[in-house]
Amino acid sequence: MRWAGDLRYVLRALSKSPSFTAAAVTTLALSIGATTAIFSAVNGILLRPLPFPAADRLVVICERHPSVAAFCVGSPPNAADWASRSRSLGAVGIARDWPFVTRDERGGEAIDGGVATADFFRVLGMAPALGRLIAPDDEGSGRVVVLGHALWQSRFGGDSGLVGRAITLDKEQYVVVGVLPADATVPELEWVQLWTPLPFDQRLEENREWRGFRVYGRLAAGATLRQAQDELDRIAHGLAEEHPETNRGWTVSVTSLQAHVVGSVQRALLVLLGAVGFVLLIGCANVANLLLARITHRGRELALRAALGAGRWTAARLILLESLTLAVLGGAAGFLLSLWGLEAFVQLAPAGIPRLGEVRVDGTVFGFAVALSTLSSLLVGAAGLVQAARLNLSDTLRGKDVGPGRRFGLRGALVVSEMALALVLLTGAGLLLKSFTRLASWNPGFETEHLTTAWLLAPEAKYPTGPQVADLFRRAVEEVGSLPGVVSAGAASAGPLFGGTETGELRIVGRDAPAEPPATARWFDVDPNYFATLGVPLLRGRAFTASDVTGAPEVAMVNAALARRYWPGQDPIGQQVAMYDRTMTVVGVVADVTPVRSDEPPAPEIYWPNRQVPRWATFVILRTSSYPTSLANAAHRRLQELDPDLSISGFQPLTAQFARVLVYPRFVTLLMTTFAGIALILAAVGAYGVIAYSVERRTREIGIEMALGAARGHVLRAVIGQGMVLVLAGVAIGVVGSLAITPVLRGLLAGVEPGDPLTLAGVGAVLALTGLVASFLPARRASGVSVMEALRTE
Structure with missing residues (x-):
């Protein structure tokens, strides 16, 4: 009853001081609301388990090399050896993205596909909504496909009778054997819309250097992450001795899948949570200062209650109850604000943030808001209790000024703490x-405003040999280069802000012993017009020409960073380098392209002619006289006219790609x-x-x-x-x-x-x-x- 009476008294007192109440509740609501919203994001992205069975047993296995330390890569044969030789891993699966073109009566459509082993889905514990998943017998040459739920709905109208029927992918017939559930997602491959079996034998030795796959594993019963790491360290050491030409210098790391998936954003989210926590402390200090002023103003009332026998405990109880009431009101309003704040966070957040779709308000978030409100009431109430304890009741009753005078005391200390935070x-x-x-003022060393790129994939069945695909891409560059408004056109496997980050071990021919650690360089295949189209200056030697084709002497160009590192004070022209199974003569040196992060030095890069070592995919780069989006449709049509079976991504200006960065x-x-x-x-x-x-x-x-x-x-x-x-x-x-x-x-x-x-x-x-x-x-x-x-x- 006493607490009920005290609560009624506190509510009346607060209602008689609307300005104080509004200021205190608003401050707490903003502080608690912002903190709860950020915690909701942290909870959904970092803390909540991944949506897989026994998700804490899932690991990602990465091959690491000094040249690609930031990337998690793996090759199929190495993954097969890890699985067969390890006792701490119950299963290991591999997957990667793999583009397809599907065709029906409506025409062709580029599809973000993927290839995977049967064990990949078993590792993740995934089950189909319809049919089955990829089976071990499908691997190597099985023409079967598992559709993602969204593609099944959008492209095939959600037809349950599709299972068992064939669809056309890259002019080949694939039998649909299953459909994934609507909520199924593969970490780091969320965009993949359909899955086919690995199209080759995983143990094929020639693929040991093809480190372009995601490798996921599931710990065996009783095994720990540390045990798996120690065991794979030993296996990797053995593989380096067995296959020095492909595995020397490579190590293996084993990481919790959840930690790996969210690792790129973990630091930023925790920093934001800490920052908003500071805002909460400043808000509590502000409310505490308001409460201290209120207690001083009510000093005579508190002294009179004490003189009538109420005692200091009664005053303390009223102060704590008042701070708790303010915190409850502020916490309730803050929780409602956090709903809006979380929605704004999700809307504003970049699409690349992992698990963003899993962010929501749940019981954990509500409990956090309650805990924040309780903590706020304690922080505010503690300051009030200290102030009340310092009141001289007899002086207050005699009407003597008990204000701060020239010294600010506790209120001053709170201001100092607010300023420091x-x-x-x-x-x-x-x-x-x-x-x-x-970052925003990045200058790569050439003008970016009028550059645009598109990715092309040639159907291998239609262009089975290297010279054929090289001729196709040569004609593609000539076709789009002839469009009005196009100043220059080129092609490359990758470039600044687009394409992959393929890196290999570089051997300098004539050096007595291989470098330790191994020399590495990022490699590109480019056409003769690539550097001129970008605007990268040639510093020494010559550029590639139309005669640098298959069968001609193998040549390469290097950037200035590679020349400085491996031939300091020497002329790189005429030097020989080897990468993979190729030995090339350096014929030219080009300027470095400034990295986006200005604190990173330019990395060594090597380039070879794409007509000498053709691949079935390339980027076409256009430099235009006007803003490049005006030519995108015309260029796309011209490429489709060249070959309707050519897979073409949309042209994207380089400035738009930089904006995404x-x-x-x-x-x-x-x-x-x-x-x-x-x-x-x-x-x-x-x-x-x-x-x-x-x-x-x-x-x-x-x-x-x-x-x-x-x-x-x-x-x-x-x-x-x-x-x-x-x-x-x-x-x-x-x-x-x-x-x-x-x-x-x-x-x-x-x-x-x-x-x-x-x-x-x-x-x-x-x-x-x-x-x-x-x-x-x-x-x-x-x-x-x-x-x-x-x-x-x-």
């Missing part, structure tokens, strides 16, 4: 903003800057409130000083000085905190160090200026007070 957030936002600015850092920077801005506003409001309250409590004292001859300028400087002491103390503590905390941003920054002095100086100046404004407003009011009115103030 705000500076840490501002520093983080400033570093990310500076990093993003450098910026989406993720822009998103993180936007959120961090938003949280920092909120923190700055809350800190400024907190400082203003404390200084304004001090001026209000000292109005009579200021009037006396002015009556005794103190100039208004002196009063102005004194009040500003008191406020700036708090602000600068917060800045100093915040600088130390920033130097300690901002290194966690290192993986998110490009070309900027966490302790960047210019950023620290800039945000320190911004915070000091904000504090100066927050101090000046009440100081101006204090200096303008009427002496007679001040002397009459109680």
Whole structure:
């Protein structure tokens, strides 16, 4: 009953102070809502288990090499050896994307397909919605296909009778044997719309160097991740001895599949969660300051209740109950705000964020919001209890001023903490903003505005030999290059911002011993017009010509970075290099293309003629006289006229591809800057409130000083000085905190160090200026007070 009566009293008291209640509840609602929304994302992406049976037993196995340390790759024969020789792995499966063209009475359509072993689906524990999945007997030459649910609905109208019938893929008949469930997804291959069996024997030795596959495994019963890693280390060492030409220098890593899938965004999400946690602490400090002022104003009431026998415990209970009531109201409003905030997060987030579709509000998120509300009430209530304990009840009853006077006490300490936390957030936002600015100003060394690319895939059945496919792509480049508005056209397997990152071991012919660690380079096959179309300068030697074809002497071009590394002070022209089973003579050196991340040096690159070593896929690159999108449709039609069976991706301007690179850092920077801005506003409001309250409590004292001859300028400087002491103390503590905390941003920054002095100086100046404004407003009011009115103030 006592608590019920106290609650009614608290609700009445809050209703009589609508401004205080609204300010406190709004501050808590914004803080709790933002924190809950970010936690919802963290929970859905990082914490919730993957949607597979016994997901904690799933691992991803990666072959690692110094040249491709950032990439997780694997070759089919190596994966087969891991599976057969390992006891800690119950099953191992491989898969990769594999484009197809499907045809029916409506015409052809490029499909994002994939190839996989039967064990791949068994590892993931996937089951079909209709029919069956790929079986071991299908591998090698089985012409069967498993459709994704979305493709089955959109392309085939959800016809359940399709199972057992044939569809045309790349002019071959494939029997549909199954359909995946609507919620089925393959990590890192979410875009794949249909699956066919691996089209060759997985143990085929010639594919051991083809490291273009995802390799997933399931731990055997009782096995641990550490045991699997140790065992595969031994197996990899043995394979390097058995196959030195393909496996020397390669290691193996075993990682939890969940950690691997979300690893690219884990740091950013945790940083954002920490940032919004700082906002919550600043919000609690602000509400605590409001409560402290309220307790001081109600000092006589609390003293009177104590004098009538209520005791300090009653006052403490009322303070805790009031803080809890505010936290409950703020938490309820914050939870509703988090629903909107989470929806905005999902809408604004880049599509490449893993598991974004699994982000939702659930019981865990609701529990987190309740815990935040409870924590907020404790933080706010604790400050109130400290203030109430410091009240001198006898002085209060006699009407003696018990305000802060010239010292701010606990309220000042809260302002200092707000300023320090705000500076840490501002520093983080400033570093990310500076990093993003450098990324956005990327200059590769050539003009990008009028470049566009499209990916082509030739049907192997129609062009079975290398010379045939080389001639097809030569004609494709000539056709689109002849269009009005096209300045130049070329072709390449990859390039800046498009294509893969194929890297191989490079051997310098004539060197006595192979390098340790092995020399590596990223490789490209390009046509004679590639460098001229991009605008990459030729520094030495010659470019490729039409005579560099199959059967002619094998030649290569290298970039300046490779020449500097392997032939310092020498002429690279005429030197011989070997990669895979080919020995090539260097005939030209081209300029380096500046990496997107300015803090990364240009990597060694080697190029060989695509007409000398033809492949069945290439990128066509166009340089146009006007904005390239205006020519995309015409170029696409011209290629279709050349060969209707040619698979063609849509032409995409290089600037649009670069814009996609910026989406993720822009998103993180936007959120961090938003949280920092909120923190700055809350800190400024907190400082203003404390200084304004001090001026209000000292109005009579200021009037006396002015009556005794103190100039208004002196009063102005004194009040500003008191406020700036708090602000600068917060800045100093915040600088130390920033130097300690901002290194966690290192993986998110490009070309900027966490302790960047210019950023620290800039945000320190911004915070000091904000504090100066927050101090000046009440100081101006204090200096303008009427002496007679001040002397009459109680």
